[in-house]
Amino acid sequence: MKHYIAIDLGATSGRVILASLGENKLEMETVHRFPTPLININGKYCWNIYSIYDDIVKGLSEIGKRGLEIESIGVDTWGVDFVCVAADGTLAGLPRSYRDPYTEGIPGEFFEKMPRRELYNRTGIQIMNFNSVFQLYAQKKEGCSALENAKSILFMPDAISYLLTGEKVCEYTILSTSALMDPHSKKIDPEILKVCSLDAGLFPRIVFPGEKVGTLNNALAASTGLGKIPVIAVAGHDTGSAVAAVPAVKEGFVYLSSGTWSLMGIETREPVINDRMFDLNFTNEGGVAGTTRLLKNITGMWLLEQCILKWKEQGRSYTYAQLVQMAQELPPSSGVIDPDDGSFASPTDMPAAICAYCAANGMEAPADDAHMVRLIYDSLAAKYAQVFRSLQEISPVKLEVLHIIGGGSQNRFLNQLTADRCGVSVVAGPAEGTALGNVMVQAGIHRNHLPQLIHTETFNPKKYE
Numbered sequence: 001m002k003h004y005i006a007i008d009l010g011a012t013s014g015r016v017i018l019a020s021l022g023e024n025k026l027e028m029e030t031v032h033r034f035p036t037p038l039i040n041i042n043g044k045y046c047w048n049i050y051s052i053y054d055d056i057v058k059g060l061s062e063i064g065k066r067g068l069e070i071e072s073i074g075v076d077t078w079g080v081d082f083v084c085v086a087a088d089g090t091l092a093g094l095p096r097s098y099r100d101p102y103t104e105g106i107p108g109e110f111f112e113k114m115p116r117r118e119l120y121n122r123t124g125i126q127i128m129n130f131n132s133v134f135q136l137y138a139q140k141k142e143g144c145s146a147l148e149n150a151k152s153i154l155f156m157p158d159a160i161s162y163l164l165t166g167e168k169v170c171e172y173t174i175l176s177t178s179a180l181m182d183p184h185s186k187k188i189d190p191e192i193l194k195v196c197s198l199d200a201g202l203f204p205r206i207v208f209p210g211e212k213v214g215t216l217n218n219a220l221a222a223s224t225g226l227g228k229i230p231v232i233a234v235a236g237h238d239t240g241s242a243v244a245a246v247p248a249v250k251e252g253f254v255y256l257s258s259g260t261w262s263l264m265g266i267e268t269r270e271p272v273i274n275d276r277m278f279d280l281n282f283t284n285e286g287g288v289a290g291t292t293r294l295l296k297n298i299t300g301m302w303l304l305e306q307c308i309l310k311w312k313e314q315g316r317s318y319t320y321a322q323l324v325q326m327a328q329e330l331p332p333s334s335g336v337i338d339p340d341d342g343s344f345a346s347p348t349d350m351p352a353a354i355c356a357y358c359a360a361n362g363m364e365a366p367a368d369d370a371h372m373v374r375l376i377y378d379s380l381a382a383k384y385a386q387v388f389r390s391l392q393e394i395s396p397v398k399l400e401v402l403h404i405i406g407g408g409s410q411n412r413f414l415n416q417l418t419a420d421r422c423g424v425s426v427v428a429g430p431a432e433g434t435a436l437g438n439v440m441v442q443a444g445i446h447r448n449h450l451p452q453l454i455h456t457e458t459f460n461p462k463k464y465e
Helices: 049-064 106-111 116-123 132-141 156-165 190-195 218-224 238-244 275-280 302-313 320-328 350-360 369-394 412-422 433-443 447-452
Strands: 002-009 013-022 025-035 038-041 044-047 070-076 082-085 152-155 212-215 230-232 253-258 261-268 283-286 292-299 401-405 425-428 457-459
Touching (some): 002 049, 002 238, 013 049, 013 433, 025 049, 025 433, 070 156, 070 238, 070 433, 106 116, 106 132, 132 190, 156 212, 156 230, 238 253, 238 292, 238 433, 253 369, 261 369, 275 369, 292 369, 302 350, 320 412, 350 369, 369 412, 401 412, 412 425, 433 447
Parallel strands (some): 070 230, 253 401, 401 425
Antiparallel strands (some): 002 013, 013 025, 038 044, 082 152, 212 230, 253 261, 261 292, 283 292, 425 457
């Protein structure tokens, strides 16, 4: 058995995972799970990167106690957010979160200097308020001291790798989420940075999945007991890692990485940038082995997660199994909501926001928590079907199967609803897609080998009533 460490950071929690890989055998153990705290500092929403780093070191130290020979470490995180590093190598403040509303209205200001269509033509990235380019513009506008004093800008996985190794890199897949990169040359577009009054020299050398970043610095090598093991650039964007772990053995598949966000798309050899993609607001992000991930960001389990938090405040707590059972016992919802409606981005009361949406759109509001859950599931399945049809329209090959990976793949009820709505078979699993893809890049494993290593479940479509 060979042993690898995957550091997998999501927007709500992070994990340090020990993967042990042998001949047709894969074992993955979450050694340390921890929150990835979002903190409000004088109205600015920031990631507590120091707390995250401390928890990562705890996980590495726990593995170090086992005396195993570790092959390498890989880091993946959510996209777009970044850290400023000062000339002396220290972090120049905490990284702002994409959930911070400070970019509201910024895209409109940016488009006065570079039109929306030109930005899309240059990057192939769907326009969203929190794209890195708009965050940089907003920080420059507000005179952010961290940005003003930055010697380097590191995206989140690169910042963690920097803290582990002291080496600064800019990993390709995470850079591709920023709306700063030319997807053809795979380099930063200096004309876009000019609009932000910034220079491309702020970004370090670009590396691709599979390249070595560096080795654990001397202090960590000693304190964790792991020694000077290499840190490998995986697909630093968690969706890139997840897609690498899709157990597809032939063309004609759609992937759906299902979690707080749902990301649905296909793989292409080259970016697809044209009028139809612009109108659909599809995005072209970097993938493993030179692929492009042509996809759509969809608000996923965020709606349900926020409802759960509000219900808990009100004294009602449910397990996910209970929520599924509640929804299954009800007939299909009479209508559906759009999970991507702006009113659901960051409301203080998600159930109230959903009820308000229903009232504004002539729909009957959910009568209780169970009907709310059923409405969310039906709406997600309907949205998936809508995006699936758009992908079918643009795909050069017939799309015959939908692979659902990530935590959401464990929801068998939603898997069946999705199969029914899309009219194709759904293959669910692996649930640990992101961490698995992280390890695969470190170990040099191709997805064709995956069916021998993991378990999946197939849901065949029934006629949707």
